[in-house]
Amino acid sequence: MIAGERFEEAAEVGRRQVRNGAHILDVCLQDPDRDETSDVIKFLDQLNRRVKAPIMIDSTDASVIEESLKRLQGKSIINSINLEDGEERFQRVVPLARRYGAALVVGCIDDDPNQAQAITRERKLEIAQRSHRLLTENYGVAEEDIIFDPLTKTVLGVSNVSFGLPAAGREVFNSVFLYHCTQAGLDMAIVNSEMMRGTPSIPEETHTV
Known part of the structure; x- marks a missing residue:
């Protein structure tokens, strides 16, 4: 379009x-x-x-x-910032968030030459804590304006897990997957709301694989 x-x-x-x-x-x-x-x-x-x-x-x-x-x-949200290039993106984007009162999605990626993309829970937490410290102490960002991906407040692109499936199958798969993710503590999901179904409308036998 x-x-x-x-x-x-x-x-x-x-x-x-x-x-x-x-x-x-x-x-x-x-x-x-x-x-x-x-x-x-x-x-x-x-x-x-x-x-x-x-x-x-x-x-x-x-x-x-x-x-x-x-x-x-x-209230708007900026998606996203991370420490992949050190504080470069923080320096360019965070002042805009402060000026216009926007929240920030913060990715668990940093400039570590050996493991920039966090894989383990411990490494994700380490990056999140570093980002949190920088944002709150050095940039003056309020804690409630920080949305970690995928930690303290978790955000998930739900449809990524069903990529390649037929459309009808994706609708059911995404809906059931979202339900179980929210039960497990997911705070925020990126979805096509027109293609989501309430779990009561989905037969119970499709809830498990």
């Missing part, structure tokens, strides 16, 4: 997501063949007219993040 300049139609998708129960809308318009800033501005101008739910800006470009935050109402 975005590639076809159908911004109003794309914004309607967001409106339907909220109507179907989405609490936050994740907006990612990165495309190497397009002007991300221009697309974000045009899309958010349409989306703001249709929804009041918080928006999560999913971009690696600090200028896109700022242009987005200028246009958003209420």
Whole structure:
């Protein structure tokens, strides 16, 4: 839709997501063949007219993040920052979060030359604690504005686990998987709310593999 300049139609998708129960809308318009800033501005101008739910800006470009935050109402979320390049991304993005009152998704990745991508629980916790300390002590970010991926507050792209399955199977699989994740302590999930089903509507025999 975005590639076809159908911004109003794309914004309607967001409106339907909220109507179907989405609490936050994740907006990612990165495309190497397009002007991300221009697309974000045009899309958010349409989306703001249709929804009041918080928006999560999913971009690696600090200028896109700022242009987005200028246009958003209420509390927004920036997705995401990490320590992969040391504090470079923190330095570029965190001041924007402070200026516009946005929360931050913080990935458990750092600049360790041997294990930048945390795998073990201990390593994830180590990175999360380092990030928490930097954000709260050096950058003045409130604890409630930090969403760790995937620790203190956990966030998960649910549909990733069913990639490649037929559409009907993905709907059931994602719905059951989300149910069990929330029972296990998941705080936040990225889903297509139009394609999720309440577990009571799914036969019990499909809940296990």
